[in-house]
Amino acid sequence: MTRKDKKQAILDTALTLFVSQGFYATSTASIAKKAGVATGTLFHHFPSKDELMNHLFLTIKQEFANEIQAQIKDSGDLKNDAEHLWCSAIQWAMDNPLKQEFFQQYSMSPSIAIEIREQAMNGILGFMGTLLQQGQAQGLLANYPLALMQDNCHGQYLAATRYFLDNPGKWQEPEHKQASFALFWNAMAKG
Amino acid sequence: MTRKDKKQAILDTALTLFVSQGFYATSTASIAKKAGVATGTLFHHFPSKDELMNHLFLTIKQEFANEIQAQIKDSGDLKNDAEHLWCSAIQWAMDNPLKQEFFQQYSMSPSIAIEIREQAMNGILGFMGTLLQQGQAQGLLANYPLALMQDNCHGQYLAATRYFLDNPGKWQEPEHKQASFALFWNAMAKG
Amino acid sequence: MTRKDKKQAILDTALTLFVSQGFYATSTASIAKKAGVATGTLFHHFPSKDELMNHLFLTIKQEFANEIQAQIKDSGDLKNDAEHLWCSAIQWAMDNPLKQEFFQQYSMSPSIAIEIREQAMNGILGFMGTLLQQGQAQGLLANYPLALMQDNCHGQYLAATRYFLDNPGKWQEPEHKQASFALFWNAMAKG
């Protein structure tokens, strides 16, 4: 196993165990063991357990952000573009259930330092803010306070992924997929 | 201090510390000390730290559920009734910020046994389901899958309380209060 | 339940639990609960857990000693008298398996203060010494050092009761009963 492999094995194992057992119930020793490396090796790659967690959190957030931003279009039809984005975001969650679960569990948890969480949130919700403002400028979205709308987007996204992860077959059914976007869009759209 | 007082002091202290420091970062010894009782007393009332947590969780959920259900009306005007309910629920969160914070942190956390979380969710979201169905029957709410709508309600509620707790003054401003309900109502309402 | 009843219930329960779980694995709370009394009540009757143990130990030893001494005969036929005594002693063990088990477990254990154990041993092995000396004087028993013979009697008795308690049916078979006495008698008898 190469250096990179070991580091990746540690990250993968940590993700799996943090999600299935929780951060505190997962010892660094158990991560190392399951990853097939020595306990000391973990601390060669990450200065502490907390730093491992932060690294994991930021990495996953970045991965998600990259994926989503690549899907941003400007076709002129805002509703269509929004639907594409909404479905892409949920699709990512369906493709990466472990990472989404991780996100659900730790976005609000004190296991991750507050500045790290905020840093991640701003990075991701930042482009959301831009999109919302564009929509308002075009007169397509309601003129509610921006921060409130951003939080609402986030909350609806968490609820939708929760629903589709818990009921995996439903995401394939157009009725459910469309309903999830309709809830979201109607909330945001100008009366 | 009487018997009830001690048990209550333990519960109050645990709530405060679990919210401010997290479940795992809060030792039973620190709870006992801050509550002014001996460590043994905590274990006299609760068989384990986990059971204390479960008790706290179920108690707070019940308190919330009682409060909300008392606010359910049937005036004939569904939208008005829904607004009253929505505002009552957020008002409860503003009146009980510690409990709401607790709810935000631990609703998804592995610190609470999954069966306890589900039991609590079902108890609370149960009446929500009934209300949604009534609205659909009256042709006022959209005919999306019920479970999806329930999860969406929950997600929007969490997002709204997050927003108003983080920006406490906004709840007094009618513009924000109305916007938060509008987002919610438009999501649910029949096109 | 009268006072005497409660005290007896505590003693009976303690005997059962000490034998089945061990002294240290048995909490005073569990004794009290199983005996149907309050935890405080145990400490009204016995100043401490150790004293309860000592009381139990001495009581059972006394009960055994009384039973055996009542069986001492002087028919003129030492071998017959010895056999009667041997069988009586084992019979007591078969009739009181819990007490015999208690004896086996705690005769050597540090759970009982050494002075209590010695006091009990002397009380019981005392009359054994007298009998052995009589047999030696009559030329029927070997002239080995007395203390060695006493310890040997005790060891053979423990071994025999261990065997018959572990194989309860065997005590009814004359072959086994007689063999157990033969082993004992031949060890002691003058060549």
Add this chain to the structure above:
Amino acid sequence: MTRKDKKQAILDTALTLFVSQGFYATSTASIAKKAGVATGTLFHHFPSKDELMNHLFLTIKQEFANEIQAQIKDSGDLKNDAEHLWCSAIQWAMDNPLKQEFFQQYSMSPSIAIEIREQAMNGILGFMGTLLQQGQAQGLLANYPLALMQDNCHGQYLAATRYFLDNPGKWQEPEHKQASFALFWNAMAKG
């Protein structure tokens, strides 16, 4: 101190303390301290206090069994061979008083899991059974039930070592040494 040294120091210290204070009165912290290692080190080598005890028990039993089996002869003179074995066994006890004391205290104690005790007993008493059967086949030993004779051997051995450990000088006196064997041999020998 090397790795092996630390593990051995823990075992040696545990033996001393378990014998002098008893299993339950000996804390793992006191073992570690007296052995000159950290508390964690004890648990690095043994998963629990019980496992440490079991390891100790099986190790000592094995040591004894090895010693004794090395002394088995077949000179053709069974009585001589038996005497040699008997004296070797007691000599081991005299040379290893701590281990013998450990054996006396814990052979019957619930501090050691019953399956561990039985495993040890079978391992050691196994060869005894073979020897007894050979003696019976040669017509030199009485035809009593085998298991009863085995238990009796064990009981007499415990009694003899108890006696000689309590009176250390006596083992040097031929009279006592021979008497102890005579008691044993006469019990077993064919009338």
Add this chain to the structure above:
DNA sequence: AATGAATGAGTTTTCATTCAT
């Protein structure tokens, strides 16, 4: 870089005993 034995502070939990009712 990789290893894994060693560390010791910190955690949850137990339990004999007390004492106000």
Add this chain to the structure above:
DNA sequence: CATGAATGAAAACTCATTCAT
């Protein structure tokens, strides 16, 4: 006498982290 809530010292055990090899 009887009760059982309260006590707090002490126990077993965990685990992130270090460091000699």
